[in-house]
Amino acid sequence: DAGITQSPRHKVTETGTPVTLRCHQTENHRYMYWYRQDPGHGLRLIHYSYGVKDTDKGEVSDGYSVSRSKTEDFLLTLESATSSQTSVYFCAISRDRGSHYYGYTFGSGTRLTVV
Amino acid sequence: AQTVTQSQPEMSVQEAETVTLSCTYDTSENNYYLFWYKQPPSRQMILVIRQEAYKQQNATENRFSVNFQKAAKSFSLKISDSQLGDTAMYFCAFMIMGGSEKLVFGKGTKLTVNP
Numbered sequence A: 001d002a003g004i005t006q007s008p009r010h011k012v013t014e015t016g017t018p019v020t021l022r023c024h025q026t027e028n029h030r031y032m033y034w035y036r037q038d039p040g041h042g043l044r045l046i047h048y049s050y051g052v053k054d055t056d057k058g059e060v061s062d063g064y065s066v067s068r069s070k071t072e073d074f075l076l077t078l079e080s081a082t083s084s085q086t087s088v089y090f091c092a093i094s095r096d097r098g099s100h101y102y103g104y105t106f107g108s109g110t111r112l113t114v115v
Numbered sequence B: 001a002q003t004v005t006q007s008q009p010e011m012s013v014q015e016a017e018t019v020t021l022s023c024t025y026d027t028s029e030n031n032y033y034l035f036w037y038k039q040p041p042s043r044q045m046i047l048v049i050r051q052e053a054y055k056q057q058n059a060t061e062n063r064f065s066v067n068f069q070k071a072a073k074s075f076s077l078k079i080s081d082s083q084l085g086d087t088a089m090y091f092c093a094f095m096i097m098g099g100s101e102k103l104v105f106g107k108g109t110k111l112t113v114n115p
Helices: none
Strands: A004-007 A010-013 A019-025 A032-038 A042-051 A054-057 A064-070 A073-078 A087-097 A100-106 A110-114 B003-005 B010-014 B019-021 B024-026 B032-039 B046-052 B064-069 B074-079 B088-096 B109-114
Touching: A004 A087, A010 A019, A019 A032, A019 A087, A019 A110, A032 A064, A032 A073, A042 A064, A042 A073, A054 A064, A073 A087, A100 B032, A100 B046, A100 B088, B003 B088, B010 B019, B019 B109, B024 B074, B032 B064, B032 B074, B046 B064, B046 B074, B074 B088
Parallel strands: A010 A110, B010 B109
Antiparallel strands: A004 A019, A019 A073, A032 A042, A032 A087, A042 A054, A064 A073, A087 A100, A087 A110, B003 B024, B019 B074, B032 B046, B032 B088, B064 B074, B088 B109
């Protein structure tokens, strides 16, 4: 869907290096999310944000940090990448309309390989 | 904690036939939403259909329909007249109303449509 972009689309990095993934939205949504997708695990929530500078942990947050200094940008940082963080990362925004929920719009994903 | 279970890791169907994907979930909440997402080989996550738990009528979207059984906590997806373009991973997901709008995903079912 238009309105949410992730960068980069692919990245290979070395163990121990810091990595930052970027998510940008143009639709002014309050809620933003970072998920990782691994075979046999589906999508698991890493961190989410409910406003500028308001973030919280998901179920697999160890080794990750996030920041949201502007409504439109949500950054995911791996402080010191490990091979277990090799995955596909998805950013998403929640398409709520008042009290009605229409699920998420997802970014196109980032395939991260840690070697 | 809410959980979503998809008991069929892989399924296959012949073109033009009908297939049903299973999903069960566990929650003590009464107000929630359920979703099916499709992920083709392009990796893009696409919303297929959504169901509001307080509505008894099953949702339908063209060839896609659900069988929502609230008491049994079951939410299966039926695809009629299967097409080659339906080949994808399918994820069932659950969201509680009024919270942080977090989606909890199942592990997915890989569907292959054979010509």
